[in-house]
Amino acid sequence: MKLSALALCIPLLAAGQLAHAAPDYAQVHDILAKNACLACHAVDKKVVGPAYEEVAAKHKGQADAAEILTKHIKEGTSGNYGPIPMPPNVGISDADIKTVVEWLVAGAPH
Template sequence: MKLSALALCIPLLALGQAAHAAPDFAQVKEILAKNACLACHAVDKKVVGPAYQDVAAKHKGQANAAELMTASIKGGSSGKYGPIPMPPNVGVSDADIKVVVEWLVAGAPH
């Protein structure tokens, strides 16, 4: 490979890594707070619903993890983490759900 072609690839690799970085936790926390998610969930402990880190661990390595989590957030779910169902969250914007799901896929770091 020519050196000039290699030099052109380096910025693309850097962009690719940035695309897989977890969203900033401050941004995620703001989304969780404004949508009342923190009434039932916490990052590292079970409240009414599972800890976000437990959700992340359950879906770790699944190719369709983002799809599954998005569907559960939007449509609600039951039986995945115990007897208490999660109601649908129709008021949460698709953009906010995307940020939260990206954070979950990254392992729910804080």
């Protein structure tokens, strides 16, 4: 490989890594707090609903994880983690859902 081609690849590789970085937990926490998600969920322990770490682990490696999680947040779900249903969250913006889902897909780091 020519040196010039390699030099062009390095910035692209770095940009790709940044694009897949998990959102900052402080930002995600603000979204979770303002949308009342923390009333039923915590990062590392079951409250009413599952811990976010459990959700992340369940969907780890699934190609359609982001799509599934987005649907669950928007429309609610039942029976995935026990008998208590999760109601739809109609008040959360699509941008905030995207941030939360990216964080979950990255493993819910905190």
